[in-house]
Amino acid sequence: MATTIKDVAHECGLSITTVSLVLNNKPNRISEKNKQKIFEAAQKLNYIPSQTAVSMKTKKTNTIGLILPDINNNYFSELAKSMEEECSLHGYTVIYGNTSDNPKKDLTYTTTFLSKGVDVLVVIHSNISSLKEQKKILELAQSTNTPLLSIDREFEKIDVSSISVDRFSGSYQAVKHLTDLGHTRIGCITGTNHSKRSSQRLQGYKQALSDAGLPFEDELVYSGDFHVESGSDAFFYLWNQGVTAIFACNDVMAMGVYLEARRANIDIPRDLSVVGFDDIFFAKYIYPPLTTVAQPITEIGYEAAQQALSMASSTHASTKSTILKTSFVLRESTAPPNIRK
Amino acid sequence: MATTIKDVAHECGLSITTVSLVLNNKPNRISEKNKQKIFEAAQKLNYIPSQTAVSMKTKKTNTIGLILPDINNNYFSELAKSMEEECSLHGYTVIYGNTSDNPKKDLTYTTTFLSKGVDVLVVIHSNISSLKEQKKILELAQSTNTPLLSIDREFEKIDVSSISVDRFSGSYQAVKHLTDLGHTRIGCITGTNHSKRSSQRLQGYKQALSDAGLPFEDELVYSGDFHVESGSDAFFYLWNQGVTAIFACNDVMAMGVYLEARRANIDIPRDLSVVGFDDIFFAKYIYPPLTTVAQPITEIGYEAAQQALSMASSTHASTKSTILKTSFVLRESTAPPNIRK
DNA sequence: CTCCTTTGATAAAACGTTTTACTCTATTTT
DNA sequence: AAAATAGAGTAAAACGTTTTATCAAAGGAG
Numbered sequence: 002m003a004t005t006i007k008d009v010a011h012e013c014g015l016s017i018t019t020v021s022l023v024l025n026n027k028p029n030r031i032s033e034k035n036k037q038k039i040f041e042a043a044q045k046l047n048y049i050p051s052q053t054a055v056s057m058k059t060k061k062t063n064t065i066g067l068i069l070p071d072i073n074n075n076y077f078s079e080l081a082k083s084m085e086e087e088c089s090l091h092g093y094t095v096i097y098g099n100t101s102d103n104p105k106k107d108l109t110y111t112t113t114f115l116s117k118g119v120d121v122l123v124v125i126h127s128n129i130s131s132l133k134e135q136k137k138i139l140e141l142a143q144s145t146n147t148p149l150l151s152i153d154r155e156f157e158k159i160d161v162s163s164i165s166v167d168r169f170s171g172s173y174q175a176v177k178h179l180t181d182l183g184h185t186r187i188g189c190i191t192g193t194n195h196s197k198r199s200s201q202r203l204q205g206y207k208q209a210l211s212d213a214g215l216p217f218e219d220e221l222v223y224s225g226d227f228h229v230e231s232g233s234d235a236f237f238y239l240w241n242q243g244v245t246a247i248f249a250c251n252d253v254m255a256m257g258v259y260l261e262a263r264r265a266n267i268d269i270p271r272d273l274s275v276v277g278f279d280d281i282f283f284a285k286y287i288y289p290p291l292t293t294v295a296q297p298i299t300e301i302g303y304e305a306a307q308q309a310l311s312m313a314s315s316t317h318a319s320t321k322s323t324i325l326k327t328s329f330v331l332r333e334s335t336a337p338p339n340i341r342k
Numbered sequence: 343m344a345t346t347i348k349d350v351a352h353e354c355g356l357s358i359t360t361v362s363l364v365l366n367n368k369p370n371r372i373s374e375k376n377k378q379k380i381f382e383a384a385q386k387l388n389y390i391p392s393q394t395a396v397s398m399k400t401k402k403t404n405t406i407g408l409i410l411p412d413i414n415n416n417y418f419s420e421l422a423k424s425m426e427e428e429c430s431l432h433g434y435t436v437i438y439g440n441t442s443d444n445p446k447k448d449l450t451y452t453t454t455f456l457s458k459g460v461d462v463l464v465v466i467h468s469n470i471s472s473l474k475e476q477k478k479i480l481e482l483a484q485s486t487n488t489p490l491l492s493i494d495r496e497f498e499k500i501d502v503s504s505i506s507v508d509r510f511s512g513s514y515q516a517v518k519h520l521t522d523l524g525h526t527r528i529g530c531i532t533g534t535n536h537s538k539r540s541s542q543r544l545q546g547y548k549q550a551l552s553d554a555g556l557p558f559e560d561e562l563v564y565s566g567d568f569h570v571e572s573g574s575d576a577f578f579y580l581w582n583q584g585v586t587a588i589f590a591c592n593d594v595m596a597m598g599v600y601l602e603a604r605r606a607n608i609d610i611p612r613d614l615s616v617v618g619f620d621d622i623f624f625a626k627y628i629y630p631p632l633t634t635v636a637q638p639i640t641e642i643g644y645e646a647a648q649q650a651l652s653m654a655s656s657t658h659a660s661t662k663s664t665i666l667k668t669s670f671v672l673r674e675s676t677a678p679p680n681i682r683k
Numbered sequence: 684c685t686c687c688t689t690t691g692a693t694a695a696a697a698c699g700t701t702t703t704a705c706t707c708t709a710t711t712t713t
Numbered sequence: 714a715a716a717a718t719a720g721a722g723t724a725a726a727a728c729g730t731t732t733t734a735t736c737a738a739a740g741g742a743g
Contacts, residue, residue: 003486005699016723021701030721047485052458053397054699057728062394064437064458072413073423073623082414082440089439094454096405096437098430099423113435117393117405144388145344229627256627263629282414283624286570286597288604346729357693362731371691395729398698 004046012042066114067097068124075281083302104130120313123150148312162320171294171327172205175276180213184246188239190225192250202250232257245338252277270336290332345387353383407455408438409465416622424643445471461654464491489653503661512635512668513546516617521554525587529580531566533591543591573598586679593618611677631673
């Protein structure tokens with residue numbers, strides 16, 4: 002069996018209390034001689050305190066629960082990484098669960114994590130989660146007195162602390178760049194329809210169009226789903242609509258466009274300009290390097306960690322919502338329109 | 343405060359024991375009437391048992407610790423995902439830590455996770471971890487009686503259960519494909535030098551060359567580091583050496599080759615054939631789709647979960663090492679050599 | 684009427700810590 | 714010499730469960 006505090010106490014002929022006091026560096030009046038003895042014994046016996054037992058007393062697990070759709074998606078993995086990094090720096094561990102965008106799983110992970118006693122629950126809920134499900138998550142969190150933090154997306158109509166990104170101005174900038182270049186037929190590939198994130202991006206597209214004196218045309222909007230294939234499908238559709246530029250609501254769909262454009266021997270950016278959204282790792286490595294709207298992913302993760310950590314220690318429960326700015330990244334996938342013969 | 347078992351016992355006017363027995367569905371002789379009462383009270387009070395307390399008694403946390411270099415690397419995230427999926431199906435949660443290939447962190451996470459009482463510790467240790475560090479990890483695990491599983495790489499000279507991939511035959515196949523096409527000057531971009539994984543791949547390269555009656559030439563091997571940039575650097579170097587084909591020890595470095603080849607207006611596969619290793623998500627979406635050696639990543643994750651779960655329940659401690667097969671994926675990045683003018 | 688069995692339920696110990704309040708001895712103060 | 718103080722350390726309760734051993738009441742057998 003693993004070494005317990007009792008073992009080290011016994012080893013030095015001192016009491017459990019004494020050992021605990023010394024090892025945790027609590028105010029005490031133990032002689033230097035004995036302190037040394039204790040440190041040595043702990044070392045020698047490979048004593049590792051049982052966090053389980055500690056948590057029992059302290060009501061803290063130093064653990065943060067992270068619920069996200071898909072760790073294999075670079076956007077989320079980057080976020081998870083920067084968040085974990087910051088948390089571990091402060092002695093916190095993160096446990097995570099993949100929901101695969103299944104709202105049922107949002108709930109089961111919530112329960113599991115709460116039962117594990119996470120100090121804070123951070124959730125990036127499924128795209129299609131309903132208001133009812135969101136409420137249930139909040140209710141569970143509250144019934145265990147666990148702070149809840151939503152990142153990347155807000156809880157609809159519920160007052161929950163959140164960290165998100167200004168998607169409207171991000172996509173506005175992207176599309177404005179295209180109108181500035183002189184494009185007049187600009188296609189848009191949206192993400193999952195009922196997603197708030199997606200609709201904010203669409204709003205930015207509309208606004209930029211209207212500011213440039215261009216009409217909004219329904220047939221230039223293709224309903225995608227954030228995956229590569231829908232980008233490919235969108236390409237065929239939009240190209241037939243005669244667009245000279247495409248704004249994709251994420252980089253992955255932009256890659257779908259690249260793929261088919263190349264197959265069809267259509268040159269980017271000469272024949273077709275493409276702008277993405279997210280600035281995932283690979284965006285700069287595809288050819289031509291993709292012009293895109295960068296989400297400050299690392300910063301979101303860092304910010305999330307900061308906020309989670311502060312929620313973990315203070316009981317002060319006012320909700321707070323942080324909105325971060327995107328930045329426009331000009332690379333080589335856009336050019337003035339090339340009138341087709 | 344959160345609802346405890348005491349609260350629900352009080353609510354129904356029954357004892358703690360009774361509630362525990364019923365809720366855990368343990369053999370008991372409680373009347374149907376009272377069982378119902380208990381279920382209802384638990385529901386009503388949003389009772390979520392404290393896993394911390396449960397673990398105290400049962401000595402099980404239903405948690406698996408996963409230590410890996412970088413969750414933002416698609417190879418690891420895919421692995422982590424499939425592993426987590428399988429674990430959660432069996433009621434296990436995974437906690438994870440990013441080491442950024444820093445062997446010191448291998449150790450700190452080991453300690454943290456053991457102190458949290460993980461039921462199994464799964465580690466993908468840093469590329470550059472030394473034998474001494476590996477031994478320390480094993481020692482710590484043993485001193486807490488925690489089963490240890492190594493994936494993707496073996497512990498050098500230490501008898502630890504592991505799951506890995508037959509990298510030798512994978513790279514042999516890749517290079518044989520190139521010699522079969524008629525290539526005679528084939529470059530190789532290796533990964534981090536002292537990594538066993540990398541050297542196994544190099545062995546496959548050598549063997550395939552020799553089987554085709556070709557000499558092994560030191561100057562056709564470029565020492566990379568598994569990152570994009572080193573692929574780009576390798577391209578310049580190898581192209582000057584007059585190669586007509588390149589075998590990159592991972593897909594990400596192959597992407598570096600693509601990038602610079604395109605800039606230099608060198609057509610893949612007409613002027614240069616490229617084969618990668620791993621078959622990451624993006625391999626099929628770049629242009630031309632990358633011919634590569636697929637690691638059965640999902641399977642590794644699944645296998646890892648299976649083995650971890652079995653280690654968690656049985657005390658039977660014989661070590662076991664599993665080696666999985668790679669598969670060759672023919673896409674469009676290779677062709678017979680095109681003699682340069 | 685007494686003894687045994689069955690039914691339904693419970694008291695209490697244990698898990699490994701932290702922490703509060705205490706004890707005991709030796710020294711100093713009056 | 715008695716009282717106060719300082720110094721060094723400890724006993725025991727508590728955290729929320731699980732589980733073993735036990736108990737009381739009721740019904741049946743003799």
